[in-house]
């Protein structure tokens with residue numbers, strides 16, 4: 001577990017400056033409509049509070065901050081300082097420093113009291129954590145009753161021939177793209193491997209329920225290459 005965390009940490013420390021550009025390349029820009037759809041589903045209101053776990057360079061954090069407005073607050077939490085530095089630059093550029101706090105911490109041990117936030121989100125990062133169930137339990141713990149735990153993540157398409165086509169892209173072509181665009185082969189060869197042991201969308205929904213979230217809604221994007229999970233804390 002510790003080995004995985006250390007390796008993941010070193011990967012994101014190393015790719016922080018290229019992360020946003022590569023995200024657009026490898027997802028063909030699809031992560032933007034997926035994030036927008038997710039925000040519409042969440043129906044965040046002015047004055048609410050959100051914790052964006054493993055916030056990276058802060059794209060989701062910034063969307064949340066715009067939605068909660070000046071009377072709300074958003075915490076972006078990540079264990080890679082280089083990713084947080086990029087996030088801080090973007091938050092300042094958007095003039096959102098009064099709403100957003102960026103925190104260097106571990107998703108496995110969220111430094112917040114029970115029932116603190118209206119939302120806890122995690123974008124494209126559950127694959128990277130040492131123990132998914134622990135992180136979901138933590139997210140459920142810090143959300144208020146009636147609050148939402150939301151994950152947007154790469155997933156495994158249910159239709160087998162399509163899944164194999166996607167795997168060909170994800171495992172073979174994606175690292176080559178990273179080599180050509182930003183000269184980072186090893187780091188991007190590891191990212192697809194993080195999908196190998198990751199649960200499919202049904203199994204992940206079960207893990208949401210085991211964390212104590214009911215009901216759990218699931219939406220597949222592009223035939224299941226990505227999935228949105230939304231769980232409510234009773």
Ligand SMILES: C[S@@+](CC[C@H](N)C(=O)[O-])C[C@H]1O[C@@H](n2cnc3c(N)ncnc32)[C@H](O)[C@@H]1O
Pocket residue numbers: 005008009012053054055056057058059060077078079080083105106107108122123124125128129130
């Ligand atoms: C693929 S990036 C996703 C960034 C961002 N959420 C997004 O949607 O673009 C994964 C992020 O998870 C962070 N991360 C991975 N494991 C973590 C952990 N145990 N605690 C905190 N952050 C973690 C990495 O540092 C990295 O910034």
